[in-house]
Amino acid sequence: MSYEIIEKLKQAIGEYKETEKLEEIGRVIESGDGIVKIYGLKNVKSQEVLSIETAENSIEALALNLEEDSVGALVLGDHISIKSGDIVKRTNRLLSIDTGKSLLGRVVSPLGQVLDGKGLIFGKEKPTQYFLENEAPSVLDREPVDTPLHTGIKTIDSMIPIGRGQRELIIGDRQTGKTAITIDTIINQHLDTYKKTPVCIYVAIGQKESKIAKMVETLKNSGALEYTIIVSAPASSSAALWYLAPYAGCAIGEYFRDRGEDAVVVYDDLSKHAWAYRQISLLLRRPPGREAYPGDIFYLHSRLLERSARLSKEKGGGSLTALPIVETQLGDVTAYIPTNIISITDGQIYLESDLFYQGVRPAVSVGLSVSRVGSKAQTPAMKKIAGKLRLELAQFRELQAFIQFASDVDDATKKKIKRGQIITEVLKQPDLDPMPFEKQLIVLYAVLNNYLDEIASDKLPAMQAKLIENIEKLHRADIMEPLRKTGTLTKEIEEKLKSAIEKVVAK
Amino acid sequence: MNCNPKTYAIAFCEAAMNVKSKSDADRCVKNLLALVSANRDQKKLKDIFLAVEKIIRRKTGHRKFIIESARPLSHANEKTIKHLIKPADIVENKIDSRLIAGIKININDELQFDGSFATKIKSILNLPC
Numbered sequence: 001m002s003y004e005i006i007e008k009l010k011q012a013i014g015e016y017k018e019t020e021k022l023e024e025i026g027r028v029i030e031s032g033d034g035i036v037k038i039y040g041l042k043n044v045k046s047q048e049v050l051s052i053e054t055a056e057n058s059i060e061a062l063a064l065n066l067e068e069d070s071v072g073a074l075v076l077g078d079h080i081s082i083k084s085g086d087i088v089k090r091t092n093r094l095l096s097i098d099t100g101k102s103l104l105g106r107v108v109s110p111l112g113q114v115l116d117g118k119g120l121i122f123g124k125e126k127p128t129q130y131f132l133e134n135e136a137p138s139v140l141d142r143e144p145v146d147t148p149l150h151t152g153i154k155t156i157d158s159m160i161p162i163g164r165g166q167r168e169l170i171i172g173d174r175q176t177g178k179t180a181i182t183i184d185t186i187i188n189q190h191l192d193t194y195k196k197t198p199v200c201i202y203v204a205i206g207q208k209e210s211k212i213a214k215m216v217e218t219l220k221n222s223g224a225l226e227y228t229i230i231v232s233a234p235a236s237s238s239a240a241l242w243y244l245a246p247y248a249g250c251a252i253g254e255y256f257r258d259r260g261e262d263a264v265v266v267y268d269d270l271s272k273h274a275w276a277y278r279q280i281s282l283l284l285r286r287p288p289g290r291e292a293y294p295g296d297i298f299y300l301h302s303r304l305l306e307r308s309a310r311l312s313k314e315k316g317g318g319s320l321t322a323l324p325i326v327e328t329q330l331g332d333v334t335a336y337i338p339t340n341i342i343s344i345t346d347g348q349i350y351l352e353s354d355l356f357y358q359g360v361r362p363a364v365s366v367g368l369s370v371s372r373v374g375s376k377a378q379t380p381a382m383k384k385i386a387g388k389l390r391l392e393l394a395q396f397r398e399l400q401a402f403i404q405f406a407s408d409v410d411d412a413t414k415k416k417i418k419r420g421q422i423i424t425e426v427l428k429q430p431d432l433d434p435m436p437f438e439k440q441l442i443v444l445y446a447v448l449n450n451y452l453d454e455i456a457s458d459k460l461p462a463m464q465a466k467l468i469e470n471i472e473k474l475h476r477a478d479i480m481e482p483l484r485k486t487g488t489l490t491k492e493i494e495e496k497l498k499s500a501i502e503k504v505v506a507k
Numbered sequence: 508m509n510c511n512p513k514t515y516a517i518a519f520c521e522a523a524m525n526v527k528s529k530s531d532a533d534r535c536v537k538n539l540l541a542l543v544s545a546n547r548d549q550k551k552l553k554d555i556f557l558a559v560e561k562i563i564r565r566k567t568g569h570r571k572f573i574i575e576s577a578r579p580l581s582h583a584n585e586k587t588i589k590h591l592i593k594p595a596d597i598v599e600n601k602i603d604s605r606l607i608a609g610i611k612i613n614i615n616d617e618l619q620f621d622g623s624f625a626t627k628i629k630s631i632l633n634l635p636c
Binding site for chain 2: 009012013016019020021022023024025026027029039040042058068069087089
């Protein structure tokens with residue numbers, strides 16, 4: 001071991017190149033709470049990495065505020081050892097992260113440091129550096145969203161479809177299952193055969209480390225970790241890392257997008273990201289605005305989410321889908337950050353606490369959720385089958401509210417309510433159990449064509465399982481495979497499906 | 508009155524330009540300190556002095572050299588460095604054993620040449636091993 005160290009040191013000394021040159025320097029005049037004020041450095045660029053030479057070591061900082069005589073910088077390491085008077089040097093490089101395929105299955109910090117204890121990330125592969133702040137693709141570089149990204153959640157895939165390259169917000173109060181939806185989506189990607197499996201990037205901002213560890217374990221056990229990268233800025237890390245984490249995740253996603261691959265990036269969550277940016281801005285003495293957020297809080301999120309796109313064929317045809325999460329307080333979607341992000345994204349999935357506690361899980365509020373571009377990307381078969389689902393559910397909700405006051409209800413209304421209850425029951429889905437889209441098609445076809453009307457609510461889950469199992473076993477080649485492969489429900493398949501469902505229900 | 512350090516420094520330099528005697532100069536400094544304390548800007552004093560120094564250097568064109576070395580410079584080294592320095596420049600020599608060997612030159616607190624052995628070792632040890 002010591003021999004190896006000596007050899008490596010010898011090699012490093014042998015390869016050392018003298019790089020002494022006249023460097024531009026500044027001096028720390030104020031340091032506190034992870035922010036330093038530096039006197040000098042008049043040629044420094046915004047977002048440039050600076051090196052603070054302390055008595056013990058050198059600490060990196062990020063130039064944010066460029067003033068006439070001073071620079072306000074965000075410390076990227078331990079700020080305790082920084083003292084007033086310490087020398088600050090320019091590095092002439094903008095903040096960037098090492099990216100590459102070796103990142104798959106790893107947990108990294110927003111600065112690219114290893115957090116999973118599995119050793120070096122880039123062994124043989126040479127990493128590609130991507131700037132954390134990058135320009136969004138131009139209009140000409142983009143193409144309309146036309147490929148579905150199946151989440152494996154019946155409610156979402158049938159009524160609020162998401163396309164590859166879309167930005168779909170997941171919004172709701174605490175403990176309503178926001179993270180669970182994104183984890184299900186990640187797990188479902190390898191169940192979605194005949195489609196390119198996208199690379200998934202999960203950005204954890206200000207979360208408990210135990211929660212992150214649990215999530216890594218879940219992904220590992222379900223076989224999803226091999227195509228997932230986790231960027232972690234845990235609760236114990238500084239506001240600087242919380243602020244940089246989404247940009248790091250996006251930069252990693254861009255690496256795959258620019259190489260013609262599909263990537264999905266989950267930002268969990270942007271409310272905490274906004275808090276971190278508010279803290280940094282106030283410490284940098286930028287003027288506070290509404291709810292003490294700085295004036296550029298909208299730009300903070302719009303420039304991040306605009307980087308998600310479906311690229312044109314000339315640009316490789318890759319895509320970057322964004323699933324930002326926002327936590328609301330007492331269901332208030334009209335607060336500052338939620339309204340900002342709702343207006344930036346291409347739709348939102350709204351999760352309601354009331355539904356969650358009634359046992360409707362995922363607690364998606366169909367009335368308030370919308371997908372502005374995803375319906376164009378929905379699979380033809382799903383479009384055909386689930387087209388009337390939203391309408392039926394809306395009618396049911398309306399009737400449900402109405403019968404609370406009515407004493408006498410006619411048979412037609414009773415029937416409609418019964419159907420609504422059946423549909424709601426069928427759409428319920430347990431946590432970590434995403435359903436491949438062809439199986440969703442079978443279940444939804446059965447329920448929307450009145451095959452499950454006579455079945456008691458408590459027997460519906462068992463009936464669903466029986467239906468899927470039967471068709472998978474007996475009709476794999478003539479129903480399952482064609483649906484999976486083509487995503488179209490031809491008359492021929494429909495006839496076979498009808499007779500198969502009839503047989504199972506009759507039993 | 509809310510003033511930034513640079514404003515104080517410009518005002519002080521302009522006032523000091525018209526001074527004719529040493530007592531006037533002392534009075535000028537006293538008045539600056541009184542004004543700063545009246546405005547409760549004592550925290551800004553360090554920045555004000557830095558700004559004043561910068562203005563004076565810009566006006567006179569003189570540079571301030573701080574030459575740091577681990578040991579007193581040899582005659583030959585001093586001769587080499589003399590080529591870089593103009594007669595009007597201010598030169599300050601410092602001995603800092605933490606450099607181990609080599610030299611560090613700081614010009615006007617804006618530019619630095621770091622040829623110390625300590626920095627070389629640091630950069631070698633920072634290389635990925």
